[in-house]
Amino acid sequence: MVPFGGWEMPVQYSGIMEEHRAVRARAGLFDVSHMGEVDLAGPGAGPLVQRLVTNDLSRRAAGQALYTPMCTPDGGIIDDLLVYRLGDERLMLVLNAANTAEDLAWIRGHAHGDVQISDRSAETALLALQGPRAQAILERLTPAPVGTIRYYWFREGVEVAGRRALVSRTGYTGEDGFEIYLDGRHAVHVWDAILEAGKPAGILPAGLGARDTLRLEAGLLLHGNDMDKSTTPLEVGLGWTVKLDKGDFVGAQALERQKREGLPRRLVGFVLRERAIARHGFPIREDGATIGVVTSGSFGPTVGNSIGLGFVPPEHAEPGRRIAVEVRGRAVGGTVARLPFYKRDAEAG
Amino acid sequence: MYPKELRYSKEHEWVKLEGGRARVGITKFAADRLSDVVYVELPKVGSEVAFMQPFGVVESVKAVSDLYAPLSGKVVEINQALVEKPEVINTDPYGAAWMIIVEPRDLKELAQLLDAGAYMALVGERPS
Numbered sequence: 001m002v003p004f005g006g007w008e009m010p011v012q013y014s015g016i017m018e019e020h021r022a023v024r025a026r027a028g029l030f031d032v033s034h035m036g037e038v039d040l041a042g043p044g045a046g047p048l049v050q051r052l053v054t055n056d057l058s059r060r061a062a063g064q065a066l067y068t069p070m071c072t073p074d075g076g077i078i079d080d081l082l083v084y085r086l087g088d089e090r091l092m093l094v095l096n097a098a099n100t101a102e103d104l105a106w107i108r109g110h111a112h113g114d115v116q117i118s119d120r121s122a123e124t125a126l127l128a129l130q131g132p133r134a135q136a137i138l139e140r141l142t143p144a145p146v147g148t149i150r151y152y153w154f155r156e157g158v159e160v161a162g163r164r165a166l167v168s169r170t171g172y173t174g175e176d177g178f179e180i181y182l183d184g185r186h187a188v189h190v191w192d193a194i195l196e197a198g199k200p201a202g203i204l205p206a207g208l209g210a211r212d213t214l215r216l217e218a219g220l221l222l223h224g225n226d227m228d229k230s231t232t233p234l235e236v237g238l239g240w241t242v243k244l245d246k247g248d249f250v251g252a253q254a255l256e257r258q259k260r261e262g263l264p265r266r267l268v269g270f271v272l273r274e275r276a277i278a279r280h281g282f283p284i285r286e287d288g289a290t291i292g293v294v295t296s297g298s299f300g301p302t303v304g305n306s307i308g309l310g311f312v313p314p315e316h317a318e319p320g321r322r323i324a325v326e327v328r329g330r331a332v333g334g335t336v337a338r339l340p341f342y343k344r345d346a347e348a349g
Numbered sequence: 350m351y352p353k354e355l356r357y358s359k360e361h362e363w364v365k366l367e368g369g370r371a372r373v374g375i376t377k378f379a380a381d382r383l384s385d386v387v388y389v390e391l392p393k394v395g396s397e398v399a400f401m402q403p404f405g406v407v408e409s410v411k412a413v414s415d416l417y418a419p420l421s422g423k424v425v426e427i428n429q430a431l432v433e434k435p436e437v438i439n440t441d442p443y444g445a446a447w448m449i450i451v452e453p454r455d456l457k458e459l460a461q462l463l464d465a466g467a468y469m470a471l472v473g474e475r476p477s
Contacts, residue, residue: 011411012384012411015384015385016384016385016410016411017385017410209410209411213410274388275387275388275408275435276388276390276408277387277388277408277410277413279413298410299387299388299410301410306387306388328406328413
């Protein structure tokens with residue numbers, strides 16, 4: 001167990017590689033209850049969130065989730081979050097654990113008018129059931145037609161092992177799967193029930209270590225590593241979440257200006273020729289000169305290579321470009337790669 | 350888990366004397382702690398290693414660690430197969446996962462290493 005954002009978190013159960021492979025081939029179950037959950041209610045909820053995030057909430061119906069950064073006026077990413085539209089005047093925000101307190105203060109500081117904000121992080125558990133067999137396993141535990149929930153949609157009030165939960169078809173692994181929000185008092189019961197029901201399918205409990213290698217192969221970013229308040233969504237490849245045409249929002253002017261003037265750097269994926277791991281903060285070099293910095297790196301168990309993410313000048317960002325990462329004083333050669341490193345077969349989902 | 354015929358360093362390397370040469374690797378304790386080893390960096394044949402000085406690196410998904418030479422001497426052989434398949438450190442730390450063979454310069458250094466019992470006490474394991 002390791003401390004993580006004020007929570008005790010398991011890095012691994014049976015081993016990072018084994019858990020990683022279980023999620024890619026069968027199923028894995030993660031306890032990610034550390035994530036922050038905040039409910040917003042009232043006529044002011046929608047307008048408040050729409051003003052604070054870069055993506056366009058008006059394009060999401062009740063029952064849909066939205067992935068979006070939340071930025072400072074300078075366009076720096078305070079956090080990346082999921083917004084669940086529970087109803088016309090009811091939203092749930094899912095925040096990174098390490099940022100929840102700061103996010104809440106930011107959101108409350110911008111709240112005017114009719115909106116109630118309640119932090120439900122402490123009493124809400126979150127279990128992520130991920131992998132090609134996730135649906136079959138969940139179907140053994142619920143009468144609800146969870147197979148009909150589409151990607152980035154969700155259902156409230158779903159009975160899972162006899163306990164009410166919000167079930168959404170989302171995840172952080174690059175596999176099909178579900179995230180299950182429920183009352184923390186029921187978490188152990190539902191955790192045990194899922195592992196039991198998934199036993200014939202080969203499910204494994206999975207920890208933070210596998211979560212990190214899975215998300216990295218899938219090209220998904222980690223706030224605090226790959227992005228923070230000093231980086232904009234445009235620089236980290238999240239331009240698709242910035243909807244400058246949706247009306248004014250915090251950070252819109254800065255992002256519009258950056259889009260017009262060009263990016264000073266871009267986050268890219270890279271593959272190394274050796275299996276040495278490029279860790280956060282290692283320099284990225286070209287012809288002996290430092291041109292950038294690694295933000296995330298690991299051995300990718302499924303892709304079978306040392307992979308990573310890092311910032312480089314835009315003119316070095318095209319896939320195939322040769323770079324090197326300085327690992328303990330030695331230049332390890334590699335190339336800029338197209339993201340994601342791993343993409344599942346559509347049929348498997 | 351900790352063969353009696355080996356000597357152990359406090360940095361979790363083992364040494365096995367084979368005639369005039371010493372075979373070196375890391376212990377099961379170290380391998381378990383690292384888990385999922387993906388990369389090993391070994392010195393060149395012919396280079397010198399010094400008592401309790403770093404001679405290489407072992408890296409897992411979780412962490413990276415220096416390897417410390419349990420004896421001073423000249424490297425006469427390295428395990429190239431291990432460089433290509435470092436995961437055997439997790440499955441066979443005393444066999445296929447040997448790292449280097451050293452021509453010892455001073456066998457008296459061996460006296461500063463631990464026997465299996467003392468090493469097990471160091472890592473908090475009871476003799477089986």
